[in-house]
Amino acid sequence: MIGTTTTPPAVTAALTRVDEAHYRGTDKRAVRQTTPPSVIERHLPLLDIQRGMRVLEIGTGSGYSTALLAELTGPHGAVVSVDVEADLVTRAAGLHHRAGYTTITSLAADGYAGAPGQEPFDRLIAWTTPPHMPTAWAEQVRPGGLILAPLVCAPIAYSTAMARMTVTDDHTLGYITLHRGQYVPMTTPALDRSRYATVSRIIDGERGPSYISAPWITVTGDRALAEAVFTRVLGAPYTEPVDVGWPEIEHLKLWVVAHQPAGLTMAHRGKETMVGITTPDHAGFVALFPEPRFVADSATSPALEHMRGLLQEWKAHGRPTIDTLSVRTTPIDQGWTLALSPGQRRTE
Ligand SMILES: C[S@@+](CC[C@H](N)C(=O)[O-])C[C@H]1O[C@@H](n2cnc3c(N)ncnc32)[C@H](O)[C@@H]1O
Numbered sequence: 001m002i003g004t005t006t007t008p009p010a011v012t013a014a015l016t017r018v019d020e021a022h023y024r025g026t027d028k029r030a031v032r033q034t035t036p037p038s039v040i041e042r043h044l045p046l047l048d049i050q051r052g053m054r055v056l057e058i059g060t061g062s063g064y065s066t067a068l069l070a071e072l073t074g075p076h077g078a079v080v081s082v083d084v085e086a087d088l089v090t091r092a093a094g095l096h097h098r099a100g101y102t103t104i105t106s107l108a109a110d111g112y113a114g115a116p117g118q119e120p121f122d123r124l125i126a127w128t129t130p131p132h133m134p135t136a137w138a139e140q141v142r143p144g145g146l147i148l149a150p151l152v153c154a155p156i157a158y159s160t161a162m163a164r165m166t167v168t169d170d171h172t173l174g175y176i177t178l179h180r181g182q183y184v185p186m187t188t189p190a191l192d193r194s195r196y197a198t199v200s201r202i203i204d205g206e207r208g209p210s211y212i213s214a215p216w217i218t219v220t221g222d223r224a225l226a227e228a229v230f231t232r233v234l235g236a237p238y239t240e241p242v243d244v245g246w247p248e249i250e251h252l253k254l255w256v257v258a259h260q261p262a263g264l265t266m267a268h269r270g271k272e273t274m275v276g277i278t279t280p281d282h283a284g285f286v287a288l289f290p291e292p293r294f295v296a297d298s299a300t301s302p303a304l305e306h307m308r309g310l311l312q313e314w315k316a317h318g319r320p321t322i323d324t325l326s327v328r329t330t331p332i333d334q335g336w337t338l339a340l341s342p343g344q345r346r347t348e
Contacts, residue, residue, distance in 0.1 A: 011044050014071035023064035023095055034062040035127055035183070043181060046164050047123050047148050049073060054120070056140065057081040058111035058149075059127035059183070063092030069125070070101045079104045080118045082111040084187050112188045114140040126150060128186045129160050133173065133329070133336045143169040150183045153327070153340045154257045157213035157266045158182075158273060161254060161322055163338065173329050173336060178322045180250050201230040210234060214265040214278055229278045232297055233267050236283050238304070240294040242311070249292045251321045255314050256286075258325050258340035261306065277303040286311065 007015075015037060024034060044065075049055060051074035057066055060083035069079045083089045086108035093106040107115060111126070112134050119140035126137075126149035133151055141147055144167065151163045160182035166174035202211040212233055217226050244252060253275045257264065263277040267285060274295055276285030284296040284303030296304035314320065326343040329336040 007041055008045050010072055011041065014068045015041060017071050018064065018067040020064055022099060023062040023067065034064055040065055040068060043148060043162060044068065046179060047125055047146055049123055052076045053122040054078045056115055056121040056124045059083060060089055060092050060106060061127060063095050065127060066092060066104055067096065067099060067101060070104050073103065075103065077103055080107065080115045082107045082109050082115055084110050110188060110190055112186060112190050121145065127183050129183050130186045131188060132332060135335045138167050138171045138173060141167045143167055150181060151338050153254065153338050155215050156257065156264065157211065159257050176327045178325060178327060180247060180322055201226040210269045212265055212267045216263055225280065233278065233283045234269050236295050236297045238296045238298050242286055242292050242294050244292055246292065248319065249288050252314050253288055254322050254325060254340065255320055255342065256310055258342045261310065277306045279303055
């Protein structure tokens with residue numbers, strides 16, 4: 001819904017002015033890449049974009065969000081939008097031209113490198129998830145500027161959150177807050193993705209992949225163990241209702257990830273995405289999508305008991321949300337990784 005009470009008037013005005021249908025077109029491929037306005041409305045206000053600013057966007061897609069950024073930055077601002085898919089960039093540039101935008105630069109490139117030569121920027125927003133937070137992004141944003149990007153928060157699949165980061169005087173990361181949200185993984189020709197693999201076992205089924213992502217198995221490198229646990233997860237027959245709905249269950253998910261319980265596992269089977277515990281003999285999960293519920297190998301599974309206990313603990317702590325988790329950054333080659341812990345985060 002456009003124009004909720006918490007949406008800043010400038011964002012509401014931009015959402016009203018940009019014709020989403022213009023950017024959807026009849027090109028199904030481009031439509032697949034369009035971020036829904038309700039999601040954009042939740043994330044754009046986090047960037048506090050002012051008129052006259054220079055904004056770098058990573059992930060042009062349909063061009064819809066680029067037009068919103070151009071509305072927010074106004075005639076004296078600038079938006080540079082990068083997408084790795086050249087045909088999407090050409091398509092979006094044509095649509096911007098027809099809509100009369102003159103402050104948008106559309107570039108076909110790997111956004112992992114930002115937009116070298118176009119800096120400095122006041123804001124950077126990414127609609128696609130890099131394998132880690134790239135150094136280039138912090139280098140191209142002015143000190144005191146803001147970056148909003150989906151970032152993986154643990155070496156486990158589906159652990160993404162939107163990170164809002166301030167950039168320090170020496171172009172490192174300052175204050176970080178986390179928010180609910182995730183976007184498609186980046187296609188990053190510059191990097192060897194196998195270095196960032198988090199999935200222990202995967203099969204490509206007719207309706208898309210099923211997988212388990214379990215750091216405790218990955219470290220062993222034991223393929224037979226991965227296979228046995230995966231088979232147990234795929235066949236887990238027991239289900240039971242859980243009294244937490246969507247989107248609150250997303251907060252529970254990252255709270256569980258932050259606690260790093262022994263046997264932590266993320267799994268996707270058929271259409272169901274689940275967070276839980278696996279052992280060589282048991283599996284117990286909270287399914288997150290499409291409908292929250294417990295899933296386990298049996299009603300008396302110790303892994304299920306563990307998950308029931310974690311759910312009770314989360315409730316006893318007042319159902320902490322993602323923004324209450326502590327975030328630590330660790331410098332790595334070409335960027336930073338993020339790690340979560342359940343402690344109280346420091347204030348800005
Ligand atoms: C969720 S879509 C963005 C949708 C867009 N915000 C809109 O309003 O239509 C994510 C985009 O990121 C792009 N992408 C993936 N890897 C990329 C990379 N390495 N550099 C730049 N863009 C990338 C994809 O091609 C896709 O268009």
